[in-house]
Amino acid sequence: MTTTPYTQVKPYANEPFTNFTLEENKQAIQAAIAKVKTELGRNYPLTIGGEKIETEVKITSINPGNVDEVIGYVSKADQQLAEQAMQAALLTFETWKKVPARERAEYLFQAAKLMRERKHEFSALMMLESGKNYVEADVDTAEAIDFLEFYAREAIRLSKVEETLPLTKIPGEDNHVTYIPLGVGIVIPPWNFPLAICVGMTAAAVVSGNTVLLKPASTTPVIAHKFMALMEEVGLPAGVINFIPGSGAEVGDYLTTHPKTRFISFTGSKEVGLRINKLAADTVPGQIWIKRVIAEMGGKDGIVVDETADLEAAATAIVAAAFGFQGQKCSAGSRAIIVESVYDQVAERVTELTKQLQVGPQEDNFAAGPVIDKTSYERILDYIEVGKQEGTLLAGGDKAEGNGYYIQPTVFGDVGGKARIMQEEIFGPVLALAKAKDWQEAIAMYNDTEFGLTGSYFSTDEARIEVALETVHCGNLYINRKCTGALVGVHPFGGFNMSGTDSKAGGYDYLMLFSQAKLTSRKM
Structure with missing residues (x-):
C-alpha cells in the first residue's frame, strides 16, 4: 500500500455534524x-x-x-x-x-x-x-x-x-x-x-x-x-x-x-x-x-441541579440526556437530583419539555422513535409499571401508537434515592426525578449507585463546582451541560465501578x- 508521509497528515479534527435545518x-x-x-x-x-x-x-x-x-x-x-x-x-x-x-x-x-x-x-x-x-x-x-x-x-x-x-539514558x-x-x-x-x-x-x-x-x-x-x-x-x-x-x-x-x-x-x-x-x-x-x-x-447516569443553576439550561439538558435515542445510551441521564428549593420549577419545566417530544418513525425524523426490539420494549414497560408504584407519573407512562416498539417518553417525580428506577439501568425513555435537601445531599444521592459512567452538575457557585469536580464519582463528569455527547479526542469515554474498566x-x-x-x- 502507498502511504502518505506522516508529516503530510493533517492534524486531527472532529468530523462536523450535518445541519438538517438546511x-x-x-x-x-x-x-x-x-x-x-x-x-x-x-x-x-x-x-x-x-x-x-x-x-x-x-x-x-x-x-x-x-x-x-x-x-x-x-x-x-x-x-x-x-x-x-x-x-x-x-x-x-x-x-x-x-x-x-x-x-x-x-x-x-x-x-x-x-x-x-x-x-x-x-x-x-x-x-x-x-x-x-x-x-x-x-x-x-x-x-x-x-x-x-x-x-x-x-x-x-x-x-x-x-x-x-x-527513556532515561545511562552510559553503556x-x-x-x-x-x-x-x-x-x-x-x-x-x-x-x-x-x-x-x-x-x-x-x-x-x-x-x-x-x-x-x-x-x-x-x-x-x-x-x-x-x-x-x-x-x-x-x-x-x-x-x-x-x-x-x-x-x-x-x-x-x-x-x-x-x-x-x-x-x-x-x-x-x-x-x-x-x-x-x-x-x-x-x-x-x-x-x-x-x-x-x-x-453501562450506567445509571444522573444530572445534579442546585439552587444557583440556570434552571432553563438544566431542564433542557435533563430532557436531552434522558430521551436522546429513546434513552438507549449508556451515558443517558436517566435520573435527575434537584435541590428542593428549585425542585418544583425544574420538574415542571422538564415535564413540559418532555410532553413536547413527538413519537413516530425514525425515517420521518420524529424526536422520539422506537426502542430496539420486543425484549427491550417489554422490559421498559415493566419498569414503567414499577415507576408508577415508586413515584408520581408526570409525563408519558404507556406504549405509543405505531407499527413498532414505541413508548411514550416517561417522567416520574418525587422518586426516592433507593427506588429501583433510581438504581437500576432501564435503557429506555424513562426519567426519575429526585429531591435533595441541599447540594451536598444531591451529590451524595448521585454517588449512591453501583455504576459510575457519566454525570452532570449544574451550578453557578464556583466553590461548589470545585467540590463536585473532586467528589462526583464517575468517569465522565460535565459541568453545566448534558451528560451525553462525548467527542472522540475531546472527552475520552469510560466509567468506574460496574460501568466497566x-x-x-x-x-x-x-x-x-x-x-x-x-x-x-x-x-x-
Missing part, C-alpha cells in the same frame, strides 16, 4: 433512505479469512419502527465456524503484526475518506436498523469517522513513542520501548451505537496490529456488515477482520474461553460484561497468558490496551 441536507438524507430501502431484505454472509460463507440459519434484522420491514438476513455462525475464524485470525496475525504502524493506519485513513463520502448512506441504513432519527444517526456516523481518523494517528504516534517519551546501554500487538481478539460491540462503537473497537484493535473476530449485536448486524465491506474495499488483508455474527451464549462464550483468545473487547450490559470477565479469568489448557478484558458496561475510548491511552510494551536493552 433543505438540501434534508433532501440528501431522504434520498439516502430511499436508496437503502431498495436494498432491504438481502442476504449477508459471514466473512472468515476472506471467504464468504452462507449458513442455513440466519439472523433476521428488522426495522424496530416498522416490524413488517426486514432490513436483511445475516448468516449466523456456530462454534465450528467460530473455530474456523479463530484459525484464520491466528494465521493472519503472523503477517499482520509485522506490517508497519504507518501502513496499518493508512487503511483507516482510506476507510474514513470513503465513509465521509457516503455518510448519509451509512446513516440511513443505521436509522432503519436501529431506530435512530436524522441527528442521532448522523452523530453516530461522524463518531465512526472520528474513531478511524483518531486511532490511525494514535497508532503512528505510539510507533514513535520514544520521540515524545524518551542502548534501551528502547516499543508497543507490540497482543494477538487475536474478540470484538463484541453493542446495538445502540451500531456503527461508531463497532468501528471504534475494531479499528483500535487492528491498527494496533491485532487480528479480530467481530461478533456484532444480533439486532444490528447489517450496518456492521457494511463496515466490514468498507474495510475489504480499502484493501485490508483477508483475515484481519473476520465477521461472525452469532449467539452470545454459543459463539461468544466459546470464543471468550478459547485458549488462543488474547483479549476480549466488549461494550454492553453489566450482566454480560461480568460474565465475560468471569469466563476470561479462568485459564484453560493451552492458554499461556492472562486474557485482557476491555469492557464498557474505565477504558477511555477516544483517548490517548486507549490503544495501549490493545498492545504490550516491550523493553529491549543492549549493552554497548
